Structure formats: structure tokens, C-alpha cells
Amino acid sequence: MRRGDVGGEQAGSVCARIGCRRFGRVGEITVSDAWSLAMAMDHGDEATTSATNAAIYLQVTNTGDTPDRLVPVAAEGLGTVELHQTAIDANSVMRMAPVDSLEIPASGRAGLETGGYHIMLIDVPNPPEPGDTILLTLIFERNGTVSVPVEVRNR
Numbered sequence: 001m002r003r004g005d006v007g008g009e010q011a012g013s014v015c016a017r018i019g020c021r022r023f024g025r026v027g028e029i030t031v032s033d034a035w036s037l038a039m040a041m042d043h044g045d046e047a048t049t050s051a052t053n054a055a056i057y058l059q060v061t062n063t064g065d066t067p068d069r070l071v072p073v074a075a076e077g078l079g080t081v082e083l084h085q086t087a088i089d090a091n092s093v094m095r096m097a098p099v100d101s102l103e104i105p106a107s108g109r110a111g112l113e114t115g116g117y118h119i120m121l122i123d124v125p126n127p128p129e130p131g132d133t134i135l136l137t138l139i140f141e142r143n144g145t146v147s148v149p150v151e152v153r154n155r
């Protein structure tokens with residue numbers, strides 16, 4: 001499994017000031033625009049509200065001619081990491097459910113966006129604050145493992 005490069009990390013402090021684009025790349029996969037919402041969230045059937053959960057959104061581009069799959073990752077210090085899909089249930093209530101993996105189409109892209117797929121951090125021991133940058137590791141079945149900087153926002 002190849003290791004990806006973390007793009008733009010050297011320029012981190014500059015990026016924090018001017019908001020330049022940061023990304024991670026491995027093989028034919030590029031992950032960009034990763035950000036996290038630090039806030040209390042209702043979660044699943046239990047409807048528990050906890051500030052120690054956070055959702056991460058990002059964009060994945062696949063320049064290869066073979067589909068790939070993003071699978072859930074374990075991340076040190078970030079609690080339990082799951083891939084979630086937001087959906088409307090039979091009672092018109094918005095809920096999130098874990099999914100095993102997400103296909104990244106060949107020569108295409110997949111977006112993890114509000115109201116859709118996202119990566120969920122559950123029971124984060126030290127929840128990041130707006131302005132923080134966390135490093136998230138993602139695994140793509142074909143292309144390998146990549147780390148990407150995630151900007152924590154409050155909205």
C-alpha cells in the first residue's frame with residue numbers, strides 16, 4: 001500500500017491566513033476541500049446530543065479508469081471513525097446511518113457533503129475547535145492510504 005503525500009502542509013500557516021486549498025493525493029486519487037463541523041449533533045435513533053461528535057466533509061477525485069472505494073478509517077485520537085449517509089426515513093425524519101464503503105467512480109468524483117455522505121467522528125476525546133486543523137487518514141481499496149488536513153469550522 002502506497003503512502004500519500006499531504007499537499008500544502010508546509011504552507012499551513014499561510015493557508016490558515018489566506019485560506020488556500022489543501023489536499024492529499026495517493027495514486028490516482030485526490031482528496032480536497034476537507035472540513036469539519038464542530039458542533040453538537042443529533043445522532044441516529046438515540047437522538048443523543050453530544051459535542052464530542054463531528055462530521056467531516058470532503059471531495060474525492062479519481063483520475064484513473066478504474067473505480068475505487070473509500071472505506072472507514074481508524075484515526076488515532078479522533079475516537080471512532082465511521083462513514084455515514086444521511087437519509088430521510090419513513091417519518092420524514094433526517095437520520096444518519098453507517099455505510100461500509102463509498103464508490104469513487106472511474107474518471108469521476110464523489111462528494112461528501114452536508115445532507116449526504118460524511119465521515120463521522122464519534123466520542124472524540126479532545127474535540128477540535130474552530131480554527132484547528134486535524135489530520136485524517138483515508139483508505140482507498142485500490143490506490144492506498146492518504147492523509148489529508150481537515151479544517152475545523154463552526155458553520
Ligand SMILES: [Cu+2]
Nearest residue numbers: 055084096120
Ligand atoms: Cu453521521
